[in-house]
Amino acid sequence: MRLALFTDTLGDIxxxxxxxxxxxxxxxxxxxxxxxLTSTRFEVPNLPTITNISPRFAAPIPRYPQxxxxxxxxxxxxxAADAFNPTHIHVSTPGPIGYLGRAYAxxxxxxxxxxxxxxFPAYVDHxxxxxxxxxxxxxxxxxxxxxxxxxxxRSADYATRLESIGxxxxxxxxxxxxxxxxxxxxxxxERSAPFARAAGEGGRGFARPDEGxxxxxxxxxxxxxxxxxxxxxxxxxxxxxxRISIEKNLPFLTHLWPRTSAALRAAGINAHLTIxxxxxxxxxxxxxxxxHNARFTGVLRSTALADLYRSADLFLFPSTTDTLGQAVxxxxxxxxxxxxxxxxGPSEITLNHRTALALPIxxxxxxxxxxxxxTEHALxxxxxxxxxxxxxxxxxxASAEHFWASHAQSLPATRPTAQxxx
Numbered sequence: 001m002r003l004a005l006f007t008d009t010l011g012d013i014x015x016x017x018x019x020x021x022x023x024x025x026x027x028x029x030x031x032x033x034x035x036x037l038t039s040t041r042f043e044v045p046n047l048p049t050i051t052n053i054s055p056r057f058a059a060p061i062p063r064y065p066q067x068x069x070x071x072x073x074x075x076x077x078x079x080a081a082d083a084f085n086p087t088h089i090h091v092s093t094p095g096p097i098g099y100l101g102r103a104y105a106x107x108x109x110x111x112x113x114x115x116x117x118x119x120f121p122a123y124v125d126h127x128x129x130x131x132x133x134x135x136x137x138x139x140x141x142x143x144x145x146x147x148x149x150x151x152x153x154r155s156a157d158y159a160t161r162l163e164s165i166g167x168x169x170x171x172x173x174x175x176x177x178x179x180x181x182x183x184x185x186x187x188x189x190e191r192s193a194p195f196a197r198a199a200g201e202g203g204r205g206f207a208r209p210d211e212g213x214x215x216x217x218x219x220x221x222x223x224x225x226x227x228x229x230x231x232x233x234x235x236x237x238x239x240x241x242x243r244i245s246i247e248k249n250l251p252f253l254t255h256l257w258p259r260t261s262a263a264l265r266a267a268g269i270n271a272h273l274t275i276x277x278x279x280x281x282x283x284x285x286x287x288x289x290x291x292h293n294a295r296f297t298g299v300l301r302s303t304a305l306a307d308l309y310r311s312a313d314l315f316l317f318p319s320t321t322d323t324l325g326q327a328v329x330x331x332x333x334x335x336x337x338x339x340x341x342x343x344x345g346p347s348e349i350t351l352n353h354r355t356a357l358a359l360p361i362x363x364x365x366x367x368x369x370x371x372x373x374x375t376e377h378a379l380x381x382x383x384x385x386x387x388x389x390x391x392x393x394x395x396x397x398a399s400a401e402h403f404w405a406s407h408a409q410s411l412p413a414t415r416p417t418a419q420x421x422x
Contacts, residue, residue, distance in 0.1 A: 015242075037053065055072050058071070087111075088113065141165055157344060318366070320343040333388065339373075
């Protein structure tokens with residue numbers, strides 16, 4: 001099997017990009033014949049399993065200046081795919097490059113699979129609150145995925161949603177979740193630097209050393225039963241990681257935090273909320289939380305991100321549109337208990353009341369849960385230890401093996417020969 005994967009997102013900051021980057025590195029390490037084809041002006045990893053076709057046109061996506069809509073030369077993209085001579089096509093995104101990958105597979109009569117990484121109808125509904133636009137997006141998704149022989153869902157919840165837009169259950173496969181456990185894990189002892197420095201130098205809005213060191217528990221203490229906020233400590237560090245946008249339900253967190261931080265302060269707890277990422281809602285969120293102990297670090301990657309997870313006490317992820325919740329998996333593997341929504345994929349990769357609390361999107365429910373975990377040290381310690389243990393059950397190698405084997409099941413009887421560019 002030779003698998004060509006077409007994607008519109010690689011190099012930008014989101015769970016899909018991180019999954020594909022890890023997949024490319026895994027394929028290279030294990031000599032799997034995979035080629036990821038994309039077109040972007042963002043920097044992408046320098047791996048032989050990735051080909052980045054220079055865009056003929058690229059512009060920021062409306063309302064998302066941090067993301068780009070890129071249009072490559074169809075001839076160049078086709079030539080790159082033909083040179084690889086694939087037996088299977090996988091389309092990761094329903095954008096311009098995904099559309100070209102879809103067309104490539106149909107023209108050459110190759111097995112066509114895809115992954116439903118992003119709930120675009122839900123995003124449109126959150127961004128525009130317009131029934132006609134949401135319905136139009138749903139119709140477009142139904143049309144786009146109709147010829148796919150296999151469509152991977154990141155969670156059972158989204159498998160049900162895909163059925164509701166007309167994708168037969170017989171064509172759906174739930175992709176086994178996985179993350180890079182060499183990077184995200186709760187077993188390495190945390191350095192003694194204060195939480196304010198965990199993001200590295202220059203974190204936007206982060207406390208400077210002269211603003212006072214913030215106490216954090218070593219991850220080794222956290223994983224052996226000592227909570228991040230130990231009895232007598234006066235600090236609590238809460239964390240959100242992801243795109244800073246409306247469809248991640250961050251207005252909910254913006255309205256929640258001032259009241260909750262005031263209640264924690266009244267209880268003698270110096271609580272800080274750290275928001276890591278970037279997105280169109282960032283200016284409004286910064287303005288609303290300017291006086292409420294909230295810090296914005298910008299985008300963090302690799303070790304800096306893993307260190308940040310391990311330095312926090314509680315992860316907040318109110319999104320109702322995530323098909324899986326990559327950041328929740330990473331936080332969990334780093335021994336960080338989470339508060340999540342009952343809606344969407346994150347509730348399926350956590351253990352409710354053991355590694356996370358799955359809550360309805362009700363302000364009082366989240367407020368009370370934060371106060372409870374801030375003061376019940378033994379409970380948070382137990383959840384932290386359980387989170388690290390449960391998170392270790394999601395190695396990326398197992399996810400990649402499932403991904404590869406699921407494609408191989410549809411191996412064609414004869415292998416196509418390379419065709420001239422069209």
